[in-house]
Amino acid sequence: MANLISDETIEYVGILAKLELSQEERETAKRDMGRMLDYIDKLNELDTSGVEPMSHVFSLNNVFREDVVTNGDQRSSILKNAPEQKEGAFKVPKTVE
Amino acid sequence: MSISEMTALELGRRIRSGDVTVLEAVQEALDQIKKKEPDIHAYVTVDEEGALKRAAKVQAMIERGDLKGPLAGVPAAVKDNLCTKDLLTTCGSNILYNFVPTYTAEAVQNLEKAGAVILGKTNMDEFAMGSTTETSAFGVTKNPWNTDHVPGGSSGGSCAAVAAGECFYALGSDTGGSIRQPSSFCGVTGIKPTYGTVSRYGLIAYGSSLDQVGPVAKDVSDCAAVLETIASYDKKDSTSIPRKDLDFTGALVDDVKGMKIGIPRDYFGEGLDGQVREAVMRAAGILKDRGAVVEEFDLSLVEYAIPAYYVIASAEASSNLSRFDGVKYGLRAKEYEGLHQMYKKSRSEGFGPEVKRRIMLGSFVLSSGYYDAYYLKALRTKALIKQAFDKAFADYDVILGPAAPTTAPKLGESLKDPLKMYLGDIYTVSVNLAGLPAMTVPCGQDQAGLPIGLQLIGDCFQEKKIIRAAYTFEQTFTRREER
Numbered sequence: 001m002a003n004l005i006s007d008e009t010i011e012y013v014g015i016l017a018k019l020e021l022s023q024e025e026r027e028t029a030k031r032d033m034g035r036m037l038d039y040i041d042k043l044n045e046l047d048t049s050g051v052e053p054m055s056h057v058f059s060l061n062n063v064f065r066e067d068v069v070t071n072g073d074q075r076s077s078i079l080k081n082a083p084e085q086k087e088g089a090f091k092v093p094k095t096v097e
Numbered sequence: 098m099s100i101s102e103m104t105a106l107e108l109g110r111r112i113r114s115g116d117v118t119v120l121e122a123v124q125e126a127l128d129q130i131k132k133k134e135p136d137i138h139a140y141v142t143v144d145e146e147g148a149l150k151r152a153a154k155v156q157a158m159i160e161r162g163d164l165k166g167p168l169a170g171v172p173a174a175v176k177d178n179l180c181t182k183d184l185l186t187t188c189g190s191n192i193l194y195n196f197v198p199t200y201t202a203e204a205v206q207n208l209e210k211a212g213a214v215i216l217g218k219t220n221m222d223e224f225a226m227g228s229t230t231e232t233s234a235f236g237v238t239k240n241p242w243n244t245d246h247v248p249g250g251s252s253g254g255s256c257a258a259v260a261a262g263e264c265f266y267a268l269g270s271d272t273g274g275s276i277r278q279p280s281s282f283c284g285v286t287g288i289k290p291t292y293g294t295v296s297r298y299g300l301i302a303y304g305s306s307l308d309q310v311g312p313v314a315k316d317v318s319d320c321a322a323v324l325e326t327i328a329s330y331d332k333k334d335s336t337s338i339p340r341k342d343l344d345f346t347g348a349l350v351d352d353v354k355g356m357k358i359g360i361p362r363d364y365f366g367e368g369l370d371g372q373v374r375e376a377v378m379r380a381a382g383i384l385k386d387r388g389a390v391v392e393e394f395d396l397s398l399v400e401y402a403i404p405a406y407y408v409i410a411s412a413e414a415s416s417n418l419s420r421f422d423g424v425k426y427g428l429r430a431k432e433y434e435g436l437h438q439m440y441k442k443s444r445s446e447g448f449g450p451e452v453k454r455r456i457m458l459g460s461f462v463l464s465s466g467y468y469d470a471y472y473l474k475a476l477r478t479k480a481l482i483k484q485a486f487d488k489a490f491a492d493y494d495v496i497l498g499p500a501a502p503t504t505a506p507k508l509g510e511s512l513k514d515p516l517k518m519y520l521g522d523i524y525t526v527s528v529n530l531a532g533l534p535a536m537t538v539p540c541g542q543d544q545a546g547l548p549i550g551l552q553l554i555g556d557c558f559q560e561k562k563i564i565r566a567a568y569t570f571e572q573t574f575t576r577r578e579e580r
Contacts, residue, residue, distance in 0.1 A: 043401060051481060
């Protein structure tokens with residue numbers, strides 16, 4: 001396997017992806033990601049020098065509109081989905097001391 | 098003919114003429130669901146009460162003359178990644194196990210305006226990541242043709258529901274083949290439209306630059322009618338494209354004389370099952386007999402589509418799925434210390450292994466130091482793949498090939514080796530990278546009796562050409578089978 005994924009890399013990716021992995025999940029992730037990257041390395045066979053990266057098939061233009069409210073107040077129905085709420089707002093653990 | 102055997106358009110005609118009431122149609126679908134669901138499990142949620150209430154309302158609107166369209170009163174199913182107001186929408190994931198949207202996806206709204214009755218939400222691979230519907234957090238869906246086999250995925254629930262008569266048509270979504278491959282495995286017809294044709298508003302995003310909503314139905318005519326209904330320009334989707342040629346049923350013409358059809362030699366190489374090859378080549382022969390000019394050609398770059406796709410789709414997924422953090426909706430871990438750990442624990446408990454795998458790969462290819470080597474390289478490859486298709490469509494009206502290299506695999510076989518599962522997407526992913534329309538039409542069965550699907554690919558905005566070719570093939574093939 002050409003791509004050896006280190007413990008540090010998996011740790012770093014876990015931080016980026018905001019995932020907490022068990023020891024077993026880490027080992028599986030190292031193996032799976034290594035194999036996928038080996039396979040993805042196939043793209044290096046292609047000469048893409050001078051080719052512009054294409055993020056969208058059709059050229060995208062910014063779509064502007066007036067900032068006008070078109071829907072009504074949905075606070076109570078939206079909050080029904082909240083895991084925790086308080087006084088009409090989403091409740092989260094304390095973030096600022 | 099029993100009601101459940103009717104196509105959506107046939108049922109719509111009978112409802113309009115007063116032969117069948119909407120309530121009878123809905124009741125028939127619900128009876129089929131009760132009968133088949135213990136074996137198939139195509140649905141995550143069946144909304145019996147809502148469907149019955151809606152049936153009475155739609156019936157009254159038809160009688161008043163307020164609803165005149167071809168699909169008025171016809172019961173349908175919707176993939177569980179399309180938001181439906183007041184109806185549970187899980188995306189096949191534990192992280193959305195209790196999510197009840199406050200709004201309805203634009204495509205579903207368009208159906209409702211046309212008088213559809215929504216029966217429920219269909220099972221899918223978690224966040225549409227998978228090719229078997231086995232990664233769903235809510236159990237496995239089975240193939241109605243043989244319940245030892247998968248229905249394909251990710252729109253496996255929608256395709257199985259149509260195949261089992263548990264609805265008259267369904268909506269699916271297609272990011273890398275998620276409508277076309279399960280349609281092939283379940284012997285139904287499905288279209289992935291040109292990117293931007295159907296609004297993505299209310300579709301829970303996987304790979305935003307690739308995702309499209311599309312119909313799954315019993316035949317080509319139903320598919321064209323449903324696509325005509327759901328396609329619309331939508332200001333709420335910034336990639337929506339205004340089009341004036343949305344009268345897709347106008348392309349239901351039983352004639353392909355002079356149409357130029359290209360068969361990519363590279364789609365018929367190693368890995369393609371012999372019986373699938375035979376059925377697809379026979380289908381090409383039928384179109385040739387009907388007057389199409391059929392030629393083989395080299396498309397090129399086919400083997401680079403899958404690696405490019407998995408880089409781009411995973412990168413977009415890692416960004417799109419960052420919204421699932423246990424704050425505003427969905428699952429929040431029970432025990433945690435502080436905000437940061439709440440995010441991490443909620444996501445780790447909520448996402449399944451395949452979703453985590455893709456989020457991690459996506460985070461990696463976007464991280465500094467790897468972004469150019471992987472992400473930009475994949476976007477450059479995408480540009481080359483698009484060029485290869487442009488070149489092909491300068492010569493051909495339609496590209497013809499298989500939808501998948503095999504028929505439906507057995508349950509439990511695919512997830513053991515993710516990379517092998519990804520390779521099954523070889524004929525479908527490049528279509529999403531290039532934004533093209535493509536459809537699957539049943540073209541036979543293998544010796545085990547499992548369906549085989551023919552894939553027809555068109556140039557951007559050329560749905561009508563593939564619908565015409567598909568309709569001509571279907572009509573000729575059906576006549577031959579009946580003889």
